Amino acid sequence: MTHRTDMTHDIRLVVLDMAGTTVADGGLVERAFEAAAADLGVEPGTPGHAAKLAHVRATMGESKISVFRHLFGTEDLARRANTAFEKAYGELVDQGCIEQVPGAREAIEEIQQDGRTVVLTTGFARATQDAILGALGWRDLVPLTLCPADAGGRGRPFPDMVLEAFVRTKAADDVRQTAVVGDTSYDVLSGVRAGAGMVAGVLTGAHGEDAFRTSGATHVLTSVAELPAVLRGIG
Known part of the structure; x- marks a missing residue:
């Protein structure tokens, strides 16, 4: 300390x-982001996916909807991504992953x-x-x-x-x-x-x-x- x-x-x-x-x-934010990205057609292994994941890591602590607004540009896409993210994160929580x-x-x-x-x-x-x-x-x-x-x-x-x-x-x-x-x-x-x-x-x-x-x-x-x-x- x-x-x-x-x-x-x-x-x-x-x-x-x-x-x-x-x-x-245990890294659930990144796992939930994977689900949100897939929902919007961002394929794992692509440069776009890697760049978006890097931004998620860099902005840990920020409001998630704000992060998705930055990543996806429009309010509609940001809300879609945020809904998918929250659903995936909630399912992981329900599975006892925290x-x-x-x-x-x-x-x-x-x-x-x-x-x-x-x-x-x-x-x-x-x-x-x-x-x-x-x-x-x-x-x-x-x-x-x-x-x-x-x-x-x-x-x-x-x-x-x-x-x-x-x-x-x-x-x-x-x-x-x-x-x-x-x-x-x-x-x-x-x-x-x-x-x-x-x-x-x-x-x-x-x-x-x-x-x-x-x-x-x-x-x-x-x-x-x-x-x-x-x-x-x-x-």
Whole structure:
């Protein structure tokens, strides 16, 4: 674990990403993308398929519909791809292909026992988010879960979901009393843009320390399991 020591604000609200941060999905995003690409006639092994898959990998953490708008150009094609993606991902979830990141549930429970509010966010659609929560038995784990549609339609790297969590929970008096934690540079950038006092990248998902630091992370954690102790150490 590495971090800077300039934190001064007592953290009252903790906004956690799901896939890659608190949820281990074993590469299901790429598998679901394969299904979406096939639905639109993009054949595996072609240059177009490889380029699109590279973009999916580079934009992990971004709202999936935004990714598909970039890849396929028109709103109709983007929605077709997104529907196929969400269907495929949901089927994989139903097959038991996800699990929590080791210690994630315990970390969330510890943070809440310490008197902080936790919100879970995702770049997936609500139906997929609910399927993941149901598969893990997490439906009642936190008081609020958010997807891009819950925050007006814009996902990461925009700050909207973080700010929505701040407004809805009223857990903090100042946005600097918010911690944002995720496994991608998009998670980090959304926290920075929201003005969060702590913005942490975790090394259990898509991106690494260099990407986190470049995006403005204040902390880099090996896993979300470290988070309760880090929060206790900063107020």
